[in-house]
Amino acid sequence: MLVECVKGQERDKMRVWARGQRDGLDRLDRARASARIGAQACALPEVRAAKSVLLYCAFRSEVATVALAERLLALGKTVCVPLTVPEKKSMLPLVLHDYEALQPGYQGIPEPRWREAALFPALSLDIVILPGLLFDRRGNRLGYGGGYYDRFLSGNAPQALRLGLAFSCQLVDLIPAEPHDMRLDILITEQETIRWPQESGGPATNST
Ligand SMILES: Nc1nc2c(c(=O)[nH]1)N(C=O)[C@@H](CNc1ccc(C(=O)N[C@@H](CCC(=O)O)C(=O)O)cc1)CN2
Numbered sequence: 001m002l003v004e005c006v007k008g009q010e011r012d013k014m015r016v017w018a019r020g021q022r023d024g025l026d027r028l029d030r031a032r033a034s035a036r037i038g039a040q041a042c043a044l045p046e047v048r049a050a051k052s053v054l055l056y057c058a059f060r061s062e063v064a065t066v067a068l069a070e071r072l073l074a075l076g077k078t079v080c081v082p083l084t085v086p087e088k089k090s091m092l093p094l095v096l097h098d099y100e101a102l103q104p105g106y107q108g109i110p111e112p113r114w115r116e117a118a119l120f121p122a123l124s125l126d127i128v129i130l131p132g133l134l135f136d137r138r139g140n141r142l143g144y145g146g147g148y149y150d151r152f153l154s155g156n157a158p159q160a161l162r163l164g165l166a167f168s169c170q171l172v173d174l175i176p177a178e179p180h181d182m183r184l185d186i187l188i189t190e191q192e193t194i195r196w197p198q199e200s201g202g203p204a205t206n207s208t
């Protein structure tokens with residue numbers, strides 16, 4: 001119990017630190033890095049082969065996703081974006097047609113008007129593209145602490161490939177993990193793409 005409590009405090013401190021790191025990036029550097037990360041994502045064989053992708057809608061200082069959404073649509077993918085349901089700490093995948101038509105939803109996160117968008121079956125998603133505050137070299141990820149993505153990946157879309165996008169300043173050696181944490185399969189930063197094999201061994205890393 002005490003160990004869990006200390007771990008929780010440690011994770012909260014890491015969240016505060018990571019928010020500062022991400023917010024501290026210069027606007028131009030953020031835009032350049034986001035463009036590079038988006039291009040790397042589109043070039044991945046898994047993304048080329050995918051029919052459907054759930055892509056987060058960036059808010060605050062996250063890796064931008066507007067251009068990536070447009071490229072994925074141009075490649076003929078079914079692109080879905082999450083509708084956040086804070087009462088249930090859950091997310092619903094809604095089919096995206098036009099990023100420009102999104103409206104600010106929970107905490108200002110852009111989302112479709114749910115009455116106008118079609119619900120996509122989570123079990124048919126090939127890839128989930130995740131945001132985050134902090135990532136480590138084992139595939140662990142820290143978000144805002146709602147457990148939205150852990151719940152979605154374990155409960156709704158366990159089959160989906162998990163692809164994280166981050167600036168390199170959001171990558172550390174080790175985050176204290178919790179049992180419910182869903183590890184990533186691939187992480188893209190503007191400096192490298194890291195892949196973790198499904199049956200864990202050491203990570204394979206490619207500089208970009
Ligand atoms: N773009 C994006 N979409 C996402 C997430 C995300 O991290 N990024 N989420 C990832 O899971 C979920 C939303 N989770 C969130 C949880 C908390 C806060 C938030 O603003 N919390 C306050 C503190 C709590 C409060 O005052 O009530 C804060 O940070 O100031 C924002 C988003 C689902 N959609």
Ligand SMILES: Nc1ncnc2c1ncn2[C@@H]1O[C@H](COP(=O)(O)OP(=O)(O)OP(=O)(O)O)[C@@H](O)[C@H]1O
Nearest residue numbers: 141142143144145146147148149150151154180181
């Ligand atoms: N699969 C799950 N089922 C039930 N509760 C869960 C599940 N996954 C996470 N939680 C709960 O959600 C809370 C937040 O989890 P965690 O700290 O891992 O969130 P996070 O990954 O930072 O957030 P997010 O996924 O929203 O970005 C934890 O207290 C945990 O108990």
